[in-house]
Amino acid sequence: MTDREYADDTEREHASRLAQARHAIAVEHPLSGLPPWSELAEQERLEAAATAALYLRAGRRAGLFPFDADEPVMLSVKQPSGEAMSxxxxxxxxxxxxxxxxxxxxxxxxxxxxxxxxxxxxxxxxxxxxxxxxxxxxxxxxxxxxxxxx
Known part of the structure; x- marks a missing residue:
């Protein structure tokens, strides 16, 4: 998933945080043999975040957690000030x-x-x-x- 495939910077940040948390849980298993997040190659972190973004979207679509009312509509729709429009x-x-x-x-x-x-x-x-x-x-x-x- 490239930067253009994320809805916005917030989704990219949330996906990265979710990927890190999921990886930390996996590393906690005594037999995982996985390196810590910081030791993963950049491509591995990007792929994990891309997968996490899909899980975030699926969770929202399934109604497991609501969309933030202030979440931007889309990148092309802005307030006159240049800020994202709810x-x-x-x-x-x-x-x-x-x-x-x-x-x-x-x-x-x-x-x-x-x-x-x-x-x-x-x-x-x-x-x-x-x-x-x-x-x-x-x-x-x-x-x-x-x-x-x-």
Whole structure:
């Protein structure tokens, strides 16, 4: 996993900490024969952290621990100050944008493209179920499905 494959610096840090903790537990076993974390090659530490990042994501997806409400939405969405935007702030921004921009409806997508976008919105809704951003994604997916008769 390269730096670009982590959601953000926080995920990279958490994955590294989880990998170190998991390795420390393994080293504690008297017959492990494993060297301490500090003696692992850089590539071994990077691979352990990449695996740990996948376990962090799986734990979140399984609902074992919640996402932090202040977790950035994505790296490309920022506050005007340049700081990451929370998902709730992003949802509010999108709703304001839709409310402010009630103009002429444009036929931009064909049937198949609309179906694809609605399916992606449904996936986003499932990913953020129980959160404002997830509710907005579901509302938009339903509107798009309605427009194509599904």
């Amino acid at each position: 998902r709730d702030d992003f949802e509010a921004f999108l709703r304001r944008m839709m409310g402010d921009q009630r103009g002429e409806r444009l036929p931009v997508l064909d049937y198949d493209e609309t179906h694809v976008v609605a399916s992606l919105l449904d996936e986003l809704a499932a990913r953020f179920a129980g959160e404002r951003l997830g509710w907005l994604a579901r509302e938009m997916a339903v509107q798009m499905y309605d427009r194509i008769g599904l």
